[in-house]
Amino acid sequence: MSAYITREMVRQAAHEWPYENATGVLGRLVRTMKRSWKRRETANQLHTLSDRELRDIGIYRGDIPRVVRQLDDGAPI
Template sequence: MNLVRTLKNWRRYNETVRELSRLNNRELSDVGISRSDIERVARSAI
């Protein structure tokens, strides 16, 4: 069960990073984050 949870978290992290990375700097600023915050925000999503 722990392995399943770990894989789901890893997938959610990667999807979040991928989606946020597609945004340009203006769009990221509109949602209140900078490009350097993407990994932190993705970690908090899991």
């Protein structure tokens, strides 16, 4: 085993959420927090795009909240 920490190891550790696989209230709370964080992150990234870039991918700025909800629900856009 290497004594060095690779970028991949750091990236994986940064995306791991403790208790994500837990059952009960704690597990649901962690999964809800993770889902909310992902929604906000996705919306923030979409808001940084220009109107032209958004049109290129087929959405308008006002549609960002709907698109993020649909992505999270797994529904087609």
